[in-house]
Amino acid sequence: MLNGLRKAANAVGDLVWPPVSPLTGRLVKATGQLEAERWSDIHFLDAPWCDTCGLPFSFWVGSGAECGACAARTPAVHKARAALAYGDTSRRLVLDFKHGGRLDALDQLGQWMVRAGPDVLAGAQALIPVPLHPSRLFSRRYNQSMLLADSVSRLTGIPVETGWLIRHRNTQSQAGQSGRSRRRNVSGAFAVTKTGRDHLIGKTVVVIDDVMTTGATFEACAKPLLRAGTVFVNALALARVVKPTDPTT
């Protein structure tokens, strides 16, 4: 029913605001679509990858294999996945979405995330967008992680819960920081609410964010969720930074 209404609204919207590519602004067949020649610029992530953090491997090393970082230090996040490698083209998609108010590709972005995330979405009872501090939400007007979570929810039926986890400490922008300072920056920034404590016990949840760089934000979200009794905290991002890796080292 809702999907039908959304399609009808899109059809009407296409007459008034013609569908344009979220990358180039050129006319395309449907809202959120990319031009055929731009598909090759997008690097979709797929197995083989680290079973825990989703870091892609350059060759198959067996199911359930972990990257060196996950093997050395078991992350709080049970499994993490991302749809795209964060490169020049996907950076434009993310930044136009995050700061440019380009929300017309949202359905497409959600579909890519669902396609990448069956391992983390299976059995999940709630999607939890990474919360923004209220002061940043005020200046940005919307939380991009919440919009992505809504898009994934429409496709999977898993409800979005925005009242269970809060960012009670404002953090500096993570851009340009090393892994260690990212961890220090976000460590302890998130807390579970009273409502969250009432609902999280025994649950499997998926934390949703737009970009995963070192995984520090997901880890900082996962720790208070686990302390509140959540059984598994998974993570799903639209894009992730991928550094070349050799799974045998």
Ligand SMILES: [Zn+2]
């Ligand atoms: Zn890993």
